Structure formats: structure tokens, C-alpha cells
Amino acid sequence: MPRPPRYDESALLDAAVRLAATGGPAAVTMSAVARESGAPNGSVYHRFPQRAALMAELWLRTVEEFQAASLPLFDAHPEPHVAAGAVARQVVAWCRAERERAVVLLYGVSAFGKAEWPEAYLRREQEGTRRVREAVAGLAERLGAATPLDIDRVSLAIAGLPLAIVRGHLHAGTPIPAHAEELAEQSATALLRGAGR
CATH class of the missing domain: 1.10.357 (Tetracycline Repressor; domain 2)
Structure with missing residues (x-):
């Protein structure tokens, strides 16, 4: 049985919510979400190929x-x-x-x-x-x-x-x-x- 991804979409979006709530939408960048969630940058880009998709899903x-x-x-x-x-x-x-x-x-x-x-x-x-x-x-x-x-x-x-x-x-x-x-x-x-x- 495959292991579930460590950094799933929900965890990344939760991090994005925290960033937006404290710093506004401008604070939500791909690298900031990676830092906030503890995920590698590649995990963020794997689930959201561009910032527009991340912001839309958020x-x-x-x-x-x-x-x-x-x-x-x-x-x-x-x-x-x-x-x-x-x-x-x-x-x-x-x-x-x-x-x-x-x-x-x-x-x-x-x-x-x-x-x-x-x-x-x-x-x-x-x-x-x-x-x-x-x-x-x-x-x-x-x-x-x-x-x-x-x-x-x-x-x-x-x-x-x-x-x-x-x-x-x-x-x-x-x-x-x-x-x-x-x-x-x-x-x-x-x-x-x-x-x-």
C-alpha cells in the first residue's frame, strides 16, 4: 500500500491560510508556503504549478x-x-x-x-x-x-x-x-x- 504524501494539498493550503491571515494575500508566495508548511519547494510546485493556482485554491x-x-x-x-x-x-x-x-x-x-x-x-x-x-x-x-x-x-x-x-x-x-x-x-x-x- 503506497504511503500517503507527507505534504498533502490540505497542509499546504492550511499554511497559505496562516500566511494570508497574518500578512495579507501578498504574503502567500510559493516559497513562503514551503517555509510555513516545512515542505520542499518542489512539493508546493507539484501540487500548484503556478501561484495563480495556489491563490485560486486557497x-x-x-x-x-x-x-x-x-x-x-x-x-x-x-x-x-x-x-x-x-x-x-x-x-x-x-x-x-x-x-x-x-x-x-x-x-x-x-x-x-x-x-x-x-x-x-x-x-x-x-x-x-x-x-x-x-x-x-x-x-x-x-x-x-x-x-x-x-x-x-x-x-x-x-x-x-x-x-x-x-x-x-x-x-x-x-x-x-x-x-x-x-x-x-x-x-x-x-x-x-x-x-x-
């Missing part, structure tokens, strides 16, 4: 983990306001549990060189974006959102507000308050109910 793995944690909640409760509150709460909970990955997401996809990604990565990113848009649209429809203002209000409630609660703490490296999840949930439902939805 972003996509992170955002897909975030989506996997939150997307199921869009339909998890028959009452759409409750579902919206659960999504908002989960955004904060994920950021608390995955601080370094959350910092990566705060930089945004363009900071990870999306313009230089190979086509396969671009298609993967587009598919993820489509899934999120469909989930938001479905929740908005259940809430009775009809206008662009209504739909933007839903996005603000389930993503914008929760991220606003944690952003400063993530950037400053300070603890996220214990009440942050509750605040995100209450803010989301209050915004949506206050609009008569």
Missing part, C-alpha cells in the same frame, strides 16, 4: 467551507424570518470558529488574483456564486421580497450585518464578543420584520 477552499456551513440553513426552517436569523447567526459562528479563514474571506476574491486564475477555477467560483445567489433569491421570495431594495435588505440582514459585527474584531485580532451570534440573529430578524416582511 480562496475557493475557504469560501466553499463557508458556504457549506451556511447554505443548508436557508431552507432549514419553514418560517423564513427564523431561517434568515439562523443564517446570520451562522456567519458569526463560522467566523468565530475559523478566524484565520474568516480573515481570508474579508480580503475579497480580487485580492487573490482572480484575473489570473486558470479557467477551471473561474468556473468553480462562478458555480459557487450561482448557488449563493439562488439561495438568497429563494429566501427573499419566501420573505415576500419583490423589489431590488427588498432583496438588498435580505442580503444585508443575512451577510452584511453579521460581517459588520465581526469585521473589526477580526482585523484587530480581538475576541469576538460572546453575544455576537445573538446580536446578528436579532439584527437580521428585526431588519426584515421592521420592513413589514
